[in-house]
Amino acid sequence: MNVAVGEIHGGTFRLPVRVYYEDTDAAGVVYYANYLKFLERARTEWLRAVGWDQSALAGTANLLFAVRALELDYLAPARLDDWLEVEARLARMGRASLDFEQRVCRGNTELCCGHVRVVCIDAMTFRPRALPAELMEVFAGDH
Numbered sequence: 813m814n815v816a817v818g819e820i821h822g823g824t825f826r827l828p829v830r831v832y833y834e835d836t837d838a839a840g841v842v843y844y845a846n847y848l849k850f851l852e853r854a855r856t857e858w859l860r861a862v863g864w865d866q867s868a869l870a871g872t873a874n875l876l877f878a879v880r881a882l883e884l885d886y887l888a889p890a891r892l893d894d895w896l897e898v899e900a901r902l903a904r905m906g907r908a909s910l911d912f913e914q915r916v917c918r919g920n921t922e923l924c925c926g927h928v929r930v931v932c933i934d935a936m937t938f939r940p941r942a943l944p945a946e947l948m949e950v951f952a953g954d955h
Contacts, residue, residue, distance in 0.1 A: 818857045824901040825858035829916075831894045841889040847924045848882075851914045854900040855930065862950050873944060874935045880909065884926035894918050905951050908932045908940050 818827035829850050837843040855877075856866060869875045890896055897917045904911040909931045916924040934941045943951070 827854040827898045829896045850898045854898040858900045880931045881929040
């Protein structure tokens with residue numbers, strides 16, 4: 813069963829995330845590297861929401877996605893027990909890459925924002941490969 817957590821509205825996928833103790837540092841705020849985990853979860857659930865999952869792509873299409881580059885701005889801290897909304901929006905699709913605009917918000921407060929470039933690679937060789945036409949069609953519909 814391929815059921816996504818979260819929803820797509822107007823091209824933006826939104827994933828609710830609760831901040832747990834394990835996400836925080838000694839000051840009780842979300843440790844900066846854990847935002848990367850939140851962003852990854854949102855992209856993974858976005859993929860499910862458009863009808864695919866990473867296990868199936870690796871197993872049947874011999875395809876993986878890897879982060880190639882990212883740029884993040886940390887604007888305000890998230891704290892233990894906060895409810896966050898993690899967003900992923902496909903901003904650009906290349907022949908072998910996907911560029912996402914992503915944000916983490918608490919209510920109307922933007923905590924973190926940035927751009928993530930994900931590349932399509934062969935699961936066996938880890939070399940870049942073109943996105944399959946079927947995926948490009950699906951992604952273009954969400955774009």
